[in-house]
Amino acid sequence: MVQFLKSFDFSLCCCDIEHAACNHPAGTRKAQSRFSIEFIGRWLTIQSLAFGVPSDRVARGVRSSTSRILGGAMGRRGLQLLLGVLATVAVASGLFGMIFGPEFLPDGGHVSATIDSEYRFVNAFWFTAGAVVMWSLPRVERATAVLRLTLGAAFLGGVARLWAAAASGWPNPVFVAALGIELLLVPVTLCWQARVTTASGASSDQDSP
Structure with a gap:
C-alpha cells in the first residue's frame, strides 16, 4: 500500500482536482475549489513528510494547481x-x-x-x-x-x-x-x-x- 502511494503521481492528482474545480456546475464550484486546496494540502503533508518526496517537486505541483484554479473560470x-x-x-x-x-x-x-x-x-x-x-x-x-x-x-x-x-x-x-x-x-x-x-x-x- 505504501509503495502504491509512493508511486502515485502528484501532478496527475492535481490535474484531476483542477478539472473538477473548473468544470463542476457553477453552484458548487466554490466548494470544489475549497476541496481542491484542502486535498493539495493533505498531499503536501503526506508526500513531503511521510514519503520523502522532494519538497521542490511538491511546491511546483501546488503552485501550478493553485495558479490554474485561480486563473480559470473562477x-x-x-x-x-x-x-x-x-x-x-x-x-x-x-x-x-x-x-x-x-x-x-x-x-x-x-x-x-x-x-x-x-x-x-x-x-x-x-x-x-x-x-x-x-x-x-x-x-x-x-x-x-x-x-x-x-x-x-x-x-x-x-x-x-x-x-x-x-x-x-x-x-x-x-x-x-x-x-x-x-x-x-x-x-x-x-x-x-x-x-x-x-x-x-x-x-x-x-x-x-
Whole structure:
C-alpha cells in the first residue's frame, strides 16, 4: 500500500482536482475549489513528510494547481466582479461630479469658477474610464490593452494624489482610501487580469486541434 502511494503521481492528482474545480456546475464550484486546496494540502503533508518526496517537486505541483484554479473560470468571474464594482463607482462619482460640481466634496464648499470648471472636466474623464471598464467586462481576458491603459491612468492619478499629499498635506480620509485603491488595488487587478488572460490562452491552445 505504501509503495502504491509512493508511486502515485502528484501532478496527475492535481490535474484531476483542477478539472473538477473548473468544470463542476457553477453552484458548487466554490466548494470544489475549497476541496481542491484542502486535498493539495493533505498531499503536501503526506508526500513531503511521510514519503520523502522532494519538497521542490511538491511546491511546483501546488503552485501550478493553485495558479490554474485561480486563473480559470473562477478567477475570471472574480475579476469581472471587482472590475464591475470599480467601474460602477467611477461612473457614478464621475456623473455626480459633472452634474453637481465640487460643492458636495468632503471638506469642500464654495470654490472659484476656474476650479469648478476644472473639477467637472476631470470628472468627465473619470466617468468615461468607468464606462470603458464596463465595456471590457464581457471580454475581460481579451481587453488587455484597454484595461492596462484605463487602469494605468488610474494608477497615475494615485501618484498625482500622493504628490499632492506631499505638497499640501493629507486630504480627507475618503481620498486617502481612494489613494490606496489607486496605488495598491489597481496594480493587483492588472496582475490578476494578466493571469486570467494567460489561463484563457492556455485553455484555448489545448482546445484547438
